[in-house]
Amino acid sequence: MNPTATDIKVLSTHAVFEVLGALGPQFERASGHRLSCSYDPANAIKRRIDGGETFDVAVVTRPVIDGLKKQGKILAGTCVDLGRSGLGVSVRKGAHKPAIGTVEDFRRALLGAKSVVQSAEGTSGQYFVTLLERLGIAGDMRGKIRLGQSGRVAELVAGGEAELAVQQVSELLPVTGADYVGPFPPELQLYTVFSAGVAAACENRAAAQAFVDALAAPPAAALFSAKGLEPPR
Numbered sequence: 001m002n003p004t005a006t007d008i009k010v011l012s013t014h015a016v017f018e019v020l021g022a023l024g025p026q027f028e029r030a031s032g033h034r035l036s037c038s039y040d041p042a043n044a045i046k047r048r049i050d051g052g053e054t055f056d057v058a059v060v061t062r063p064v065i066d067g068l069k070k071q072g073k074i075l076a077g078t079c080v081d082l083g084r085s086g087l088g089v090s091v092r093k094g095a096h097k098p099a100i101g102t103v104e105d106f107r108r109a110l111l112g113a114k115s116v117v118q119s120a121e122g123t124s125g126q127y128f129v130t131l132l133e134r135l136g137i138a139g140d141m142r143g144k145i146r147l148g149q150s151g152r153v154a155e156l157v158a159g160g161e162a163e164l165a166v167q168q169v170s171e172l173l174p175v176t177g178a179d180y181v182g183p184f185p186p187e188l189q190l191y192t193v194f195s196a197g198v199a200a201a202c203e204n205r206a207a208a209q210a211f212v213d214a215l216a217a218p219p220a221a222a223l224f225s226a227k228g229l230e231p232p233r
Contacts, residue, residue, distance in 0.1 A: 005032035006204045008211055011045045012037055012059040014122075014151055015085055015170045015194055018227040019220070020059070027214045033207050040150055041122040049073055055199050056208040059215070061123055062193040069197065078198035078209060080216045083229030084191045085168040087124050089181040090154040092163070097181045106185050107135050109164070117146040117153045117162035124167045127190045134188075154178040168192060170228035193232050 012020060017039055024035045040048065042060040049055065049068060058065065058074060062081065068074040089100055089109070098109035110116060110132075119125030125147070132138040146162045148155075154165040158177030165172060172180050183189060196215050198208040214220065221231060 004204075004207070005034070006207050007034045007036055008056045008204075008208055009054065010035055010037045010057045010059065010211070011048065011053075011055045012039050013042045013045065013061065013194060014039050015168050015192070016059055016082065016224075016227075016229070018170070018174050019215075019223055019229070022223055022227075023214065023220055027211055031207070031210060031214075033211070035211070041119065043121055043123075044150065054201065056202045056204070057196060057198055057211055059194060059196045062195045065195040065197050073200055074197040075200050075202075075205070078212055079195055080197070080212060081193050081195045081232035082215055082220075083224040084193045084232050085170040085229050086183050086189050086191050087127070087166065088169040088172050088183045090157055090165040090167075090172045090175065090178045091181055092157050092160060093177050093179050095163075095179065097179065098164075100182055101185060103135075103185050103187050106188060107137060110135075111137060111140060113144060113163045115144050115146055115162040116141065116164045116166060117148045117156045118166045119153055120147040120149055122167070123192050124171075124190075128166050131188060168228075173228045191230075194229070 042064045045060050046064050069076050099105040100109050118128045132141050152171050152175050153167050154172050154175035156162045157165040196212045202208045
């Protein structure tokens, strides 16, 4: 039994939900510390922190980590990149999978869909809005777009509320009732790097750092890869 065992409050993006779900119990058993994880889009987590919410470890996008570090809310020496995820498309389980391998295929698939669900405020959703403009189809898609709130938007596809789901690959893969179609074409792809850091106000920095170290350790790399996150570059 660890006499210095403590609770570690983790604020995390949904993109690493599956990884923390698998790695968390392993860390708790090995260290004796207890994890309390709360999930939200990275920008929502930043708002929570800016609003005064206390935490020990943040697992968010690199830009958010950098912003929190600049504000003095994350300890600079504790920040580490964990993995990156590209964007992809899912359909309801058993449904036709449209071709999306080229820019024209992707554009045609979007125009041919009755509805497309995207994240309301996640990085993927924000980028998708600009991508529709770039493809010249923002006007055509306006009546087809559905906004998924916090969490996995492919769940709306699984439930029949939308035809296509667009989000980070790591958030599409685990959804029961949905089939992963594939990644965005290379020319349209956006990779998001996810990073972790220890809060400057953390009362037990050693325990929090131990958790960040566990996330960044080589044994965790295979788990990140299995859950749809590539090694950071």
